Amino acid sequence: MGKITVETCEIEGLKVITPTVFGDARGYFMETYNYNDFAAAGIDMSFVQDNQSSSRKGVLRGLHFQINHPQDKLVRVVAGEVFDVAVDLRPGSATYGKWFGVLLSAENKKQFFIPKNFAHGFVVLSDLAEFAYKCTDFYHPNDEGGIAWNDPEIGVDWPIPDGMELILSEKDQKWGSFSEYTAKRASSDRVAPALS
Numbered sequence: 001m002g003k004i005t006v007e008t009c010e011i012e013g014l015k016v017i018t019p020t021v022f023g024d025a026r027g028y029f030m031e032t033y034n035y036n037d038f039a040a041a042g043i044d045m046s047f048v049q050d051n052q053s054s055s056r057k058g059v060l061r062g063l064h065f066q067i068n069h070p071q072d073k074l075v076r077v078v079a080g081e082v083f084d085v086a087v088d089l090r091p092g093s094a095t096y097g098k099w100f101g102v103l104l105s106a107e108n109k110k111q112f113f114i115p116k117n118f119a120h121g122f123v124v125l126s127d128l129a130e131f132a133y134k135c136t137d138f139y140h141p142n143d144e145g146g147i148a149w150n151d152p153e154i155g156v157d158w159p160i161p162d163g164m165e166l167i168l169s170e171k172d173q174k175w176g177s178f179s180e181y182t183a184k185r186a187s188s189d190r191v192a193p194a195l196s
């Protein structure tokens with residue numbers, strides 16, 4: 001019974017999903033995920049892990065990815081508001097290195113589907129935000145990769161209001177540039193696989 005509206009983005013594979021919300025004087029009801037509806041919309045995935053985080057205003061997380069265990073992600077905000085960003089890292093993609101961002105909030109109830117081999121990040125615009133997402137692979141703590149959130153070559157236009165102080169983890173302050181990432185990946189691609 002649940003219905004969703006799916007918007008495609010200028011970067012192939014990214015999708016913004018808006019659920020149908022049923023409301024009355026008591027409140028509202030919506031399906032946040034229904035396999036049949038998502039599969040019909042081309043998002044036919046087996047999600048294996050759900051995560052949720054809480055962050056205060058100005059927290060910026062990203063740009064993150066898993067190196068050897070890439071994940072498809074379905075992300076949403078259950079309280080507050082964030083600006084969510086995906087960067088195309090797919091080898092051979094016509095939009096390699098391009099980014100797309102969308103405002104996700106508890107109010108608009110939108111979800112953002114991010115396929116494998118994208119870097120992901122978000123900045124919190126409300127006083128507090130709770131962020132929830134589904135993944136198609138498990139988190140591997142020794143498999144983390146990242147690119148600097150403010151890399152000039154990617155050029156994400158973060159909507160950071162004047163006077164808002166950004167809060168980044170120590171790790172997120174130390175990620176390398178997009179050029180370094182690209183060179184490292186090209187170098188690893190040139191390494192011939194070992195013969196068995």
